[in-house]
Amino acid sequence: MQSSALSRYIGLIPSSVMIGAFFVIPFVLILLTSVSTPTDDGGYATGFDLQHFERFLTWFYIERALFSAGLCALIAVLSLLIAYPFTYFLTTFPPRSQTFWLIYILAQLSLSEVLIAFSWQILLSRTAGVANILVWIGVIEKSFAMTPSAGAVVAALVYLTVPFSVLLLFPALSRLDKSLIEASRTLGASPLRTFFTVIIPVTRPAIISGGVTVFVLTLGAIIVPQVLGKPEHWTLSVLITDQAIFNFNMPFASALAVVLLVLSATVIWLVTKFSGKKT
Amino acid sequence: MPGLSIENVTKKFGTVTAVKDVNLQFNTGEMICFLGPSGCGKTTLLRMIAGLDEPTQGTIRFEDQDLTGVPVHQRNIGMVFQSFALFPHLNVGENISYAMRIRGHSRSECEDRARQLLDMVHLPGLEDRKISQLSGGQRQRVAIARALALNPQVFLLDEPMSALDANLREVMQIELRKLQQELGITTVVVTHDQTEAMTMADQIVVMGKAQVLQTGTPMEIYKTPVDKFVAGFIGTSNLLPAKMSGPDSVHVNGAVLNVGGNTGHFAQGDDVLLMTRPEEVFVHHPSDVDVANSVTGTVTFVRDIGATIEILVDCAGHEVISVLTPKDWPNVKVGDQVHVEMPAAACSVLAV
Numbered sequence: 001m002q003s004s005a006l007s008r009y010i011g012l013i014p015s016s017v018m019i020g021a022f023f024v025i026p027f028v029l030i031l032l033t034s035v036s037t038p039t040d041d042g043g044y045a046t047g048f049d050l051q052h053f054e055r056f057l058t059w060f061y062i063e064r065a066l067f068s069a070g071l072c073a074l075i076a077v078l079s080l081l082i083a084y085p086f087t088y089f090l091t092t093f094p095p096r097s098q099t100f101w102l103i104y105i106l107a108q109l110s111l112s113e114v115l116i117a118f119s120w121q122i123l124l125s126r127t128a129g130v131a132n133i134l135v136w137i138g139v140i141e142k143s144f145a146m147t148p149s150a151g152a153v154v155a156a157l158v159y160l161t162v163p164f165s166v167l168l169l170f171p172a173l174s175r176l177d178k179s180l181i182e183a184s185r186t187l188g189a190s191p192l193r194t195f196f197t198v199i200i201p202v203t204r205p206a207i208i209s210g211g212v213t214v215f216v217l218t219l220g221a222i223i224v225p226q227v228l229g230k231p232e233h234w235t236l237s238v239l240i241t242d243q244a245i246f247n248f249n250m251p252f253a254s255a256l257a258v259v260l261l262v263l264s265a266t267v268i269w270l271v272t273k274f275s276g277k278k279t
Numbered sequence: 280m281p282g283l284s285i286e287n288v289t290k291k292f293g294t295v296t297a298v299k300d301v302n303l304q305f306n307t308g309e310m311i312c313f314l315g316p317s318g319c320g321k322t323t324l325l326r327m328i329a330g331l332d333e334p335t336q337g338t339i340r341f342e343d344q345d346l347t348g349v350p351v352h353q354r355n356i357g358m359v360f361q362s363f364a365l366f367p368h369l370n371v372g373e374n375i376s377y378a379m380r381i382r383g384h385s386r387s388e389c390e391d392r393a394r395q396l397l398d399m400v401h402l403p404g405l406e407d408r409k410i411s412q413l414s415g416g417q418r419q420r421v422a423i424a425r426a427l428a429l430n431p432q433v434f435l436l437d438e439p440m441s442a443l444d445a446n447l448r449e450v451m452q453i454e455l456r457k458l459q460q461e462l463g464i465t466t467v468v469v470t471h472d473q474t475e476a477m478t479m480a481d482q483i484v485v486m487g488k489a490q491v492l493q494t495g496t497p498m499e500i501y502k503t504p505v506d507k508f509v510a511g512f513i514g515t516s517n518l519l520p521a522k523m524s525g526p527d528s529v530h531v532n533g534a535v536l537n538v539g540g541n542t543g544h545f546a547q548g549d550d551v552l553l554m555t556r557p558e559e560v561f562v563h564h565p566s567d568v569d570v571a572n573s574v575t576g577t578v579t580f581v582r583d584i585g586a587t588i589e590i591l592v593d594c595a596g597h598e599v600i601s602v603l604t605p606k607d608w609p610n611v612k613v614g615d616q617v618h619v620e621m622p623a624a625a626c627s628v629l630a631v
Contacts, residue, residue, distance in 0.1 A: 182331050183364035185351040187378035188429065193352075197381070201368040 034254035044251050052255035061239075061256070065263060068235040072218040075157045076211040082158065083165030084207070088199070090166070091174045102170065108163045117227040120156040121147055124228070152228040157221060161214045168213055172206030208275045216264050236260050281342065282307035282465045283328070283433060288337030290323050297323040298334075299489040305482060307342065308463045310456065312476035314512070315486035321469045322437055324486075328467060329435050330354045341432055341465075357426030359436040363418045365410045371397070371421055372406030378428045396424035399458070416447050423455070427462070434459070434466040440475055452478040473513050477501070485509050501556075503541060507629050510554050517560060517599045519574070521553040521628065529553055529628060532595045534574050540627030551628040557602040559625035562590050563618040564609045570618040572626075574599075578615045592619050 037047030055061070090101055122128055124146035131143040146152055180202060184194040200207070222237045234242075236256060244253035283305045290298040298320040305311050313321035326332040328339055330351035339346045346354055365374050373380075375396050376389035384392075393406050400420035405413075413421065419439060426434060439455070440448040456479040459466045470476055476483050477497040485493045485500060493505045497513075504510035507518055521529035521536075523545045528537050531553055538553070545551055562578075563570045576594035583589075588608055590601045599619055603609075611617050 177362065177364065179360045179362055179364035180366060182329075182351075183358070183360055183366075183425075184377070185331070186329055186354075186356055186358040186435075187425070188352050188381045189377075190350075190352050193381060197377075198366060198368075202366070204368070 030254045030257055033251050034258050036251050038251070052252045053259075055252060056255060056259055064234070064236055064239060065259065068219060068237070068260075069263060069267070071153075071157075071233075071235060072215045075154065075161060075218045076214040078154070078158045079161040079165045079214045080169075080207060080211055083162050083169055083210070087166050087169040087173050090170070091176070098174075102167075105163045105166050109167075113160060113221060113223045116160055117156060117223045120152060120159070120224075121227055124152050124155075147228045148230045148233070150229065150233055153225050153233050156224045156228050157218055160221065160224065161217055164217060165210050165214055168210035169203070169206050172203045176202060204275070208271060212268055212271050215267060219260065219264055236263075281305075282309065283311075283467070284340045285324070285328070286338045286340065288324070288327065288334045288339065290320070290327060290332060291335045296489050298327070301337075301491050303484060303491065303494065305465065307465050309481040310459050310466045310468070310479055311482045311484060312480035313467065313469045313484050313486060314471070314473060314476040315492075316471060316512070319486040320489040321484075321486050325435055325437055325467060325469045328433065329356055329358050355429070355432045357429070357431035357434045359419070359422045359426050359434075359439050361438040361441055363422040363442065365418055365421060365425070367410050369410070370406065371402075371408045371410065371413070374410065374421060375406075375425045375428055377425065382429070392428060393424075396428060397421075399427075400424045401454075415442050415444075416451065419443060419451065423458070427464075430464075432465065434464045436466070436468045438469055438471070440470070440472065448472075448475070449478075455479060477513070483513075485512060487512075503627065504554070504629070507552055507554070507631075510629060515557050515600060517555045517557065518629070519553045519594060519597050519599065520631070521551050523547050523549045523551055523628070527623075529626075532574050536572050536574070536621060536626060537623040538626040538628055539623035540625075542628050545628060545630075550631050552631055553621070554627050554629050555599075555621045555625050557589070557600040559622065560599060560601040561603065561607060561620040561622075562592065562601045562609050562611060563620060564611055565616050565618075567609075567618055570620050572623055573618040573620040575616060576619050578611050578613050578617055581611070581613060592617060594619060 032046060033044070034052055035048050035050060036044040037049040039045050056065075090098055093101070123130060126143050126145040129143070129146060131140065131146060134140045135143050176199065180198055181194055184198045185191070189197060219235065220237055221235065222241050225234050225238050237260065240253050240256045240260065243249045243256060247253075281304060283303075285301055285303040288298060288301045289296065301320075301324060313324060315321045323332060327334050328346075330346065330349060334347065337347075366377065369377065372390065372393040375393040376384075379389045379392055390406070394403075397403055397405055400423055402417060402420050402424075405417070405421075410418070410421075419442070423439075436455075440451060443451060452475055455468075459479075468475075468479060480497055482494060483497055483500050484491055487508055493500055493509050500509065500513050504513060504516075507516075510516040510518070519531050521531040523542070524530045524535055525547060527539075527542060528535055529551065536553065563573070574594050576592040576599060578590060579593050579598075580591040581588065582591075586604075588603050588605060590603065590611065592599045592601065601619065609617070
């Protein structure tokens with residue numbers, strides 16, 4: 001018994017080292033930097049100073065944080081609204097075409113955020129964008145640029161996250177017992193009624209975990225808001241990049257990163273708390 | 280009163296014919312069992328009655344109402360699924376009153392009905408339980424209660440006992456039959472278990488290879504199966520190759536036996552199978568002489584389980600089973616050359 005317990009601990013060592021080296025230590029460094037004290041030469045030294053957090057507590061940054069949370073929530077909802085019906089119908093396809101579509105969607109994930117952002121920029125441009133198609137079919141008179149705009153940011157972020165939503169929903173929907181649907185039908189529920197009273201509630205855990213994942217993913221997007229949006233569409237992540245790379249203000253960037261982390265942890269905590277207790 | 284009727288119903292899935300030209304007619308309030316091996320089309324037929332599948336051809340009627348083409352949720356049926364298909368996100372009471380909530384009944388009406396139905400299936404006080412907290416037998420009772428919530432015209436059950444253990448199965452068969460008789464509801468049960476069918480059914484429909492092989496009361500099917508497939512499927516049967524030697528007699532292993540049962544359309548010289556049921560076959564000690572209507576054979580096994588004794592006899596390469604009560608015990612042992620008596624009344628002939 002003791003040797004098997006020992007071997008179990010030995011098995012844990014590689015993953016512990018991994019997590020420690022790449023997640024715990026960097027996080028501690030961020031925490032330390034966020035409360036560091038400025039030095040005379042413009043750098044920073046280890047200490048305890050909350051001035052960077054105080055700077056966050058101005059309306060500009062609080063408003064950015066709220067905007068980020070709102071945008072990410074909107075993207076999560078839109079992404080699920082598109083992905084859920086698609087995934088549901090996908091599970092009713094024959095197994096061969098299910099595999100085909102899943103591989104196709106997985107392939108979409110290999111496209112980086114950068115590529116997607118610039119593709120959307122072209123797609124929404126005045127010279128080569130969809131506006132030209134509208135001119136061609138006679139809906140509008142003159143082509144125009146659809147970026148930068150909030151709509152462009154939302155469209156590209158939804159595009160970016162739908163494959164994730166599909167892949168997160170697929171296991172639950174494909175495992176859904178089809179006899180539950182049939183039972184609901186024999187009990188007098190129309191197909192639409194069955195969808196809302198059985199299919200969605202039964203797959204609710206997958207919907208929630210999908211939504212949270214998309215929320216957090218979108219929170220980390222830095223290219224799309226910059227390329228397709230105006231500065232007022234920038235999220236907290238963009239501001240962190242801005243502070244770290246262009247302003248060389250590591251302590252403030254770290255403080256913002258800590259805020260971002262707290263924000264996403266709070267959202268995950270709230271969602272799991274309120275979805276956990278039903279009725 | 281004519282109740283459920285199935286007229287010229289055929290169902291094809293692509294090139295596969297699952298149900299072929301089935302015609303059945305039942306009275307309202309009857310309990311019907313579709314009996315057959317897996318893949319014989321019995322579940323497909325049940326699903327067509329429910330409306331979960333539509334027939335490729337033919338009509339399904341209940342009383343004067345044509346059900347063909349009516350969507351599932353507009354048919355007044357109740358169905359119990361093989362897996363029970365209870366909704367995991369609802370508790371017992373909510374599961375049972377689901378159909379009522381869909382129809383817009385008030386919360387208190389739903390709760391009253393759920394309580395009433397739980398009493399009916401002998402699970403009082405369980406309305407607040409989660410489905411995951413129920414045993415297999417309790418789940419089945421909840422599934423039955425849920426299906427009956429709206430007093431359906433037709434009650435359908437797809438292999439309802441297959442998820443239960445053997446003892447519980449026997450209890451539930453009797454209970455389900457009693458409940459069905461109490462409610463007087465037309466009920467169709469799909470099963471591959473002949474004991475289940477014989478315990479519960481008014482009418483048994485034996486199916487094989489997408490077709491109906493025989494329809495009748497359990498005893499009709501037991502006593503006069505139409506062919507060797509039905510004979511083998513309902514109860515245990517002894518089948519010996521024989522040749523018609525006269526209008527009411529056959530040659531078997533050099534002996535001539537009188538046949539009291541149906542000899543049908545067979546003519547003298549036809550090859551047939553002589554069928555007997557184990558409980559109607561008697562074994563006589565080697566020393567007995569002049570045993571009427573008998574063949575000889577060698578005892579290969581004796582299974583004495585107290586209440587009954589089963590004797591396996593090898594008659595020229597074919598096994599004959601005799602099930603006796605202890606008072607008919609002929610005191611034989613393995614290896615004895617015995618006389619196997621098949622009284623004329625117990626004999627019937629089937630096509631080879």
